[in-house]
Amino acid sequence: MNFRQTNGEARRSSPGEQARARPLVRPYTGFCTLAIVALTASGARAQGASPRPAATAPPVQQITDEIGRRVSVPQPVRRIVSLAPSLTETLYALAAQERLAGVTDYCDYPPEAQAKPKVGGAVNPNLEQVVALKPDLVLATRSINRRETVQALDRLGIAAYVTDPRSVEAVLASIGRLAEVIGAREASEALVAELRTRLAELKRQLGARQPRRVLFVVWAEPLISIGRETFLADALRWAGAESVVETSQDWPRLSLEEVVRLQPDYLVFASTHSQAEGQNFEAFRDRPGWRNLEAIRQRHIAVVSEAINRPAPRLVDAIVELARQLHPEAFPEKPETRNSNGETGMSEKTATPEREECCQCAR
């Protein structure tokens, strides 16, 4: 058998054969491709279509939020979604909770807030849930929420208002401005006035005392504190304290060595219960590094409620609470105290320089 064929004389398959080889499956493939392309194209078209029927465009108010964004807030604001616990609290304080359509999983104050529909975490809220709640306005904060979330809301055409208070005064102003945006000005005026009065009273009571040098512990392991440009740092000042951490980063991670070098007078922790149980403190006391701190040795620990972390009306309560712990001698009388969880009762505290307070240090 002669195997050799030069290529030029080789037999080619006829066009007829090739046509038969082309399968009926071609139209089938074509259909699927067409279906997907059609879906995409109509999606593109739908995106391009006008967002609402052109006939009735709702009235909007053009405002600038606290990070400089121009926002068109539809009027009136009937449905609000809050993406931060502090904003949820503020809305309740402004008696606007009826209009609150959605909150985050972490919005725990007041307790009724937990019954509201949830949209997920603050860092990663589920946009579909937000959209499904049909909000007129979404509230967010710069410190807790992500830029991407706000940008996504912009893309979806949903008004997002971002707050960013950097001092206690700014917190109060922020509450006022927020009230204006949602149309609850009257409620805010009374609230803010009361808060200002209490702060003024506190200032008077503290007088010209030397501020305590404190370390505010956001998280114990790893050790995270607060920077000087946060509202927390300002809150400490109002409470007669000064954070020993000097940095422009908002949540600086510190080494224990650094803290030992700084030797703050007091350590301040935020926890959910002011009256904390003692077990954790003892464990803490013997840890390397921590036990070298004067504040630990002398048990100069102050525990305040979580409200100190939130730029909301309760912040003032927490400031007062902290001041009482740091400067007990400034508060000789024992009035009805209202601690930060809203409970009233006679204060059992005596003016002792040292306090046996324990800490639930881990949040």
Next chain:
Amino acid sequence: MSAAQATASRAHPAGEGAGWGPGEVRLNVEQASYAYAGEREAPLFTLEATSFQARQRELVAILGPNASGKSTLLRLISGALAPLSGRVELDGAETNRLDPRTRARRIAVVQQESSLLFPARAWEYVLQGRHPYRRALRFETAEDLAIATNALAQVGAEALQDRWMDKISGGEKQRVILARALAQQPVLLLLDEPTLHLDIGAQVELLQRLRQLAQENRYTVVVVTHELNLAAEFADQVVLLHRGRSLRVGSPAEVYRQDLLEQVFEAPLEVEIGPAGRPRVIVQGNRSEDAGG
């Protein structure tokens, strides 16, 4: 005869060297030499100017011990290397100047082993030999499949068609590898030590088949080997290499001189002429033992 075979045999005019025996010269190696760039420890290796010619239907053996430059010479012939001086021509065209596709249609190199990353069947492997004829973005045609099947038949491996390459024996694999080379429809067939992993039966069978294919398909076959007796038995021409130099080129009877072979292979050897006129090499035992010679 099948339709394909009938077409094939009609394609060749009778005037093209009909009959058996070597035809016209196809491969011309003219003073080809090579030198590898030296690595740190290995010395500079050279193949000094070597010349020989190979004809259609001829089987040439490049013979020599290890590290004599056989593989280098083969690579020069295959066009993978460009000679430092001299030229290697196939049908008048320099092999290393050809573009890879054209070269693959004329020269087929038979590997010793097949290293497949993913398991493949024998027919898939052989079909790879049709790659030089493939049209861009087209699949293999029915003709390609016929040629591949023919190739398998020619090496007697038709039954292995659907077997997995990693499941067949060494000898069977060798045949499939050869079939792939045949599917390339080359003019020149090159093999580098093809008998290395085969037992003597398989070695003889391979070389017989190579001679037969050379005749039937009009190949020029060049085989690199160090097997003295196989080369003597099956080669039409022998190129004897020693340390990069070609000591002798010619028919086995001309090349197989005792003094030459002993010099090259550095072993006590004796050459006798077999019944067919082909030399046979016998390894002498311990010299001290046969005192009488």
Next chain:
Amino acid sequence: MRPVTLKRLAWSCGLLLAVLLAVVLVALKLGAVPLSVSDLALNLGRVAIGRSAQLPSEYRLIIFELRLPRILLGILVGAALSVAGAGFQALLRNPLADPYVLGVSSGAALGAIVSLVAAPHLTTLGPLVTPAAAFLGAALTIAAVYLLGRRGGQLDGGTLLLAGIITASFLSAVIMFLMTTLSGRDLRGMAFWLMGDLSTPPPPSTLVRSVFVGGILIAVGAIYTTAADLNLLLTGEREAMHLGVQVTRVKLVVYIAASMLTGLAVSVSGAIGYVGLLVPHAMRLLFGPDYRLLIPTSALGGAIAVVLADTLARTIAAPTELPVGAMTAMAGAPVFIYLLRRRLR
């Protein structure tokens, strides 16, 4: 004999397209806000006949602004990463090669991050800088891994994988370092770069989107033209050369195209891992190892895989969204180990 023919190609692609369509519909239906099938059908029908203005606005938002862009992005990214993986497997002659395992994804991510950091100085060049920088990062990384993966001048499978894994972890460490020290900037976050995220489509600029889609199509097409050559390359470079493959040219094309695919995918969705490993292998099992089939089926298979993974990621723990890379890693790592063991046996 069952050779690859156009018919087989069309059937396989047709089948996968049908599966993809089904997966897309499922993905549209599922989510934190469930849509009933009838609602979905009704709304899609409205859109198809051009009455999209009649859609309830929240459906329109959810389907077209949230889910569909995500799904389309998943299709493109999945196709890109799978084809890149198939390409690398042929280029490096290693079935365990994958952009993520070899650190190429991390290199692309690092390139993108560096460009974002340096962006203020490069704004004149526009929004294409980031994908270009990602491509550069990918190309440099694969070159480095290739060089490191050689042993005695030859590519060695085990050494290559090791080089890749070490490079991947080194680059991830650099990324984490940059993310931590540059935390104030708009750099998209560690979870995005290291674990992938399909929730942010490329910017609405037509230029950027067409570069993205076009780039992927061109690169996949380029690799497809070398598909037959890749089949031969897998048997060895010398053998391939003797069979007529222009080895250097083919390697270069695959190198550039696969790096481009990785760079584009990572710059827009972070490093989604193991897609380039799993999908080509699954497609090989289903349709055979011929690259002329493998490339198109891997592209479609990758699209299916990523859309599935993303749908799982956003529905399993609703309303929380898991990173899509976590899903692919959970599926991918065990398969990788299994394949590794099979090779070593």
